[in-house]
Amino acid sequence: xxxxxxxxxxxxxxxxxxxxxxxxxxxxxxxxxxxxxxxxxxxxxxxxxxxxxxxxxxxxxxxxxxxxxxxxxxxxxxxxxxxxxxxxxxxxxxxxxxxxxxxxxxxxxxxxxxxxxxxxxxxxxxxxxxxxxxxxxxxxxxxxxxxxxxxxxxxxxxxxxxxxxxx
Numbered sequence: 699x700x701x702x703x704x705x706x707x708x709x710x711x712x713x714x715x716x717x718x719x720x721x722x723x724x725x726x727x728x729x730x731x732x733x734x735x736x737x738x739x740x741x742x743x744x745x746x747x748x749x750x751x752x753x754x755x756x757x758x759x760x761x762x763x764x765x766x767x768x769x770x771x772x773x774x775x776x777x778x779x780x781x782x783x784x785x786x787x788x789x790x791x792x793x794x795x796x797x798x799x800x801x802x803x804x805x806x807x808x809x810x811x812x813x814x815x816x817x818x819x820x821x822x823x824x825x826x827x828x829x830x831x832x833x834x835x836x837x838x839x840x841x842x843x844x845x846x847x848x849x850x851x852x853x854x855x856x857x858x859x860x861x862x863x864x865x
Contacts, residue, residue, distance in 0.1 A: 758818075766828075771849040773849070774846050775844070784800065789833045794826075796847075797821060799820045800818050836848070836849050
């Protein structure tokens with residue numbers, strides 16, 4: 699659990715321009731954190747296992763990985779079952795926004811469901827851009843349900859080490 703907490707702090711720090719943000723940016727983040735923390739702990743209620751959207755109260759949020767290397771920040775978002783035309787990537791202010799809608803074919807009568815865990819509906823993720831991000835150079839690709847957004851970062855000046863005389 700401690701390792702997982704450190705990884706989350708590292709990702710939040712990288713996504714927030716090097717400053718650790720200890721509060722959620724959106725209510726969706728709080729929902730996702732609670733879902734991840736308490737997944738599997740609640741007794742399965744027939745109401746929530748049959749219609750999990752009643753438990754969450756909303757659609758779904760794609761999971762993301764944020765990686766910084768080689769002068770770029772790479773955001774990978776899992777969007778299973780989403781068509782390329784239903785993915786919208788934009789920069790709003792100082793944040794990368796990924797939003798859209800996942801649609802499911804309704805080929806089964808709802809009364810016939812025994813369990814329904816696949817979510818549909820709108821999704822929205824807002825990821826703060828770090829200082830020095832080049833919004834004009836952002837490139838995105840989408841393949842096999844994974845969105846990859848490559849954000850070039852300005853090269854930070856290298857600080858020279860110097861000896862300080864102690865008197």
